[in-house]
Amino acid sequence: MSKKDGAYHHGDLRRALLAAAVEAIGESGPSAVSLRDLARRAGVSHAAPAHHFGDKAGLLTVLAAEGFDRLADTLRPVIAQTGSLLETGVAYIRFAVDHRAHFEVMFRPELYDHDNPAVVAARQRATDTLAAAVATRGEAGADARMDGLAAWSIVHGFATLWLGGALPADLGPDPEAAGRPVLRRLVDRP
């Protein structure tokens, strides 16, 4: 091998294409991306992406797995350091906004291979991490389970509505500041 896996002619086309995909999705959404446009952005021929990802779904599958992994990586230190379900929720919202492209693909199963082993494993990691955040509160059984689903729902709902531009504009530009008082209605009540 030369330097890293998949670095021959172009340098690292695989990563370049993924980066271009993130950029393109940020501009016009996951369904509007075209493999040919990604190829143009990376300066390669129109069929180059197919070699690395097979087809469009293959590329988005990689993005989804990467997204779930990064989500787990983002939440884990927050739980370890703060032990706060509220702060974990805020971090979830910030992840959705900061990694919009990944986030939008992750929860759109019709776009990628939902059963891909890498995706399943990464999703499990993320789910376990969320469960760990709820577990810090020391509850158990059905209550903890419902609390977990409620917490996931409220943060996911806020993030989704925020990304969709559905929330009132006077909440300001910072999703973290806007979300915190909303989440407090459910968790860490005085």
Place this chain on the structure above:
Amino acid sequence: MSKKDGAYHHGDLRRALLAAAVEAIGESGPSAVSLRDLARRAGVSHAAPAHHFGDKAGLLTVLAAEGFDRLADTLRPVIAQTGSLLETGVAYIRFAVDHRAHFEVMFRPELYDHDNPAVVAARQRATDTLAAAVATRGEAGADARMDGLAAWSIVHGFATLWLGGALPADLGPDPEAAGRPVLRRLVDRP
């Protein structure tokens, strides 16, 4: 006019195309619909849809407006009859599942004309209806506002996660039964 608006050659192509769109979106999501496929389903030529809706975004714009209108129509009687924020939330979830195609389009603004007057009006109706549901609890000011956003977030999050197949399978097949105990973590607590 003959019978209703737009009933000349085909019968009512406009409605037939919208119905076909709902069906097609239910099968493979909003971004996978093709105007040509809708034309085939309705038994007309490939360019017929363009006459009624201009382009793809035009069709989805109609669907989005219709969706917000129907959501308001669905929630309004629930609020009037039960006065319960919990039951309103459950009705929101049921709407998302029962009108999946509409719901998925409504909250994907890149797919349609977000600023279309009919959409703006319908969305306002739906928003006002949600606000009315929160108002039944007699709160006021910033608290009521945050409670409203929290309630919207949790029901929207649960509905979105449910539709995306992200929730654990052992919740069973009925979103209403699964959602009620989750929503109760936020509203109508004993």
Place this chain on the structure above:
DNA sequence: GAGCCAACTTGTCAACGACAAGATATGGTG
């Protein structure tokens, strides 16, 4: 330096969105 294989390119095809231009029915007007 021959062979091998991963990394790309070139070429092609069916499907799609969008547009233009033509055909056809319908309802209103005189």
Place this chain on the structure above:
DNA sequence: CACCATATCTTGTCGTTGACAAGTTGGCTC
């Protein structure tokens, strides 16, 4: 009834896309 304006739909076409097939390039190994 004759005529016409208009809404409805068709036919034809263009550029773009995803997917596939086949060929080419270049580094690595033996």
